[in-house]
Amino acid sequence: MMVSRALGLICFFAFSEICSYGQHPPVKPVVSLTPAFVEAGSPVLIVISLPNAKSVSGEWLGHKIEFFQRGEKWVALAGVDVEAPVGPSTLLVSAQLDDGGPHDLRKTVEIHPAHYRTGKLTVPPKFVEPGPEEQKEIAADAEVKKAVFASSVDEPLWHGGFRAPVSSPSTDSFGTRRMFNGKLASIHKGMDFRAPMGAVVRASNSGVVVLAQHLYYEGNCVIIDHGLGLYTLSMHFSHIDVHEGQRVVAGDKLGLSGATGRVTGPHLHWAVRWEGAYLDPGKLLKLNLNAIR
Ligand SMILES: [Zn+2]
Numbered sequence: 001m002m003v004s005r006a007l008g009l010i011c012f013f014a015f016s017e018i019c020s021y022g023q024h025p026p027v028k029p030v031v032s033l034t035p036a037f038v039e040a041g042s043p044v045l046i047v048i049s050l051p052n053a054k055s056v057s058g059e060w061l062g063h064k065i066e067f068f069q070r071g072e073k074w075v076a077l078a079g080v081d082v083e084a085p086v087g088p089s090t091l092l093v094s095a096q097l098d099d100g101g102p103h104d105l106r107k108t109v110e111i112h113p114a115h116y117r118t119g120k121l122t123v124p125p126k127f128v129e130p131g132p133e134e135q136k137e138i139a140a141d142a143e144v145k146k147a148v149f150a151s152s153v154d155e156p157l158w159h160g161g162f163r164a165p166v167s168s169p170s171t172d173s174f175g176t177r178r179m180f181n182g183k184l185a186s187i188h189k190g191m192d193f194r195a196p197m198g199a200v201v202r203a204s205n206s207g208v209v210v211l212a213q214h215l216y217y218e219g220n221c222v223i224i225d226h227g228l229g230l231y232t233l234s235m236h237f238s239h240i241d242v243h244e245g246q247r248v249v250a251g252d253k254l255g256l257s258g259a260t261g262r263v264t265g266p267h268l269h270w271a272v273r274w275e276g277a278y279l280d281p282g283k284l285l286k287l288n289l290n291a292i293r
Pocket residue numbers: 188190191192268269270
């Protein structure tokens with residue numbers, strides 16, 4: 001009696017898998033998000049167990065996601081822009097299975113509001129109402145940045161967790177809505193470190209330097225491409241020690257902190273950009289990526 005019931009259950013599951021997947025082997029993907037509680041501005045590590053896939057891609061909030069394989073898992077370091085709408089969102093994943101069949105997944109992810117502050121700053125007037133010459137420079141900078149962000153290395157260059165770029169303390173200023181001289185409102189899309197003039201700024205993870213030059217607002221700026229659309233940006237250097245095309249690993253010296261560009265004083269502005277979305281650097285530093293190497 002017990003044996004025949006057990007056999008019946010085995011047959012039922014075998015049948016349901018054949019019905020669901022036809023000739024494909026059974027696929028039971030598990031999608032895990034870290035952190036599980038996703039806020040606007042959160043970087044998110046997505047891990048999918050899908051051992052019989054040969055490629056996996058995705059889309060979330062209008063950003064494409066490129067996954068890479070680690071053992072039997074597919075991994076992506078993605079995120080939610082600081083200005084993303086709160087509420088339910090749909091994470092779409094498309095896999096190409098080894099036997100050629102497609103497999104699509106949908107997961108609803110709730111975006112929770114992050115409570116960012118409002119702040120006021122006073123900077124020289126030329127940074128709030130730039131003249132014609134400055135506007136030309138700003139437009140030229142925009143083209144330079146557009147070209148930099150147009151193509152990212154097609155594999156992950158980062159290894160393990162990200163580390164702070166300077167030893168100076170940071171301020172909890174990501175996402176702050178700022179009024180410059182009471183006129184211009186913008187959202188602060190990075191983290192400020194209280195770095196004095198001349199503090200050594202280091203690479204937070206491995207990657208390739210894709211920009212190392214002076215820009216109007218950013219001052220002396222270094223951008224590192226960590227692959228698959230992920231970049232870190234460091235601004236306001238007094239001196240840059242790297243050149244474009246240079247490969248760096250975590251801890252390599254990028255330059256010295258300073259007060260170039262739109263600043264109220266010496267500090268390091270450090271930003272994290274993924275597929276055009278600006279993510280909270282503080283949350284990236286806390287994200288445990290040690291299992292992903
Ligand atoms: Zn800043």
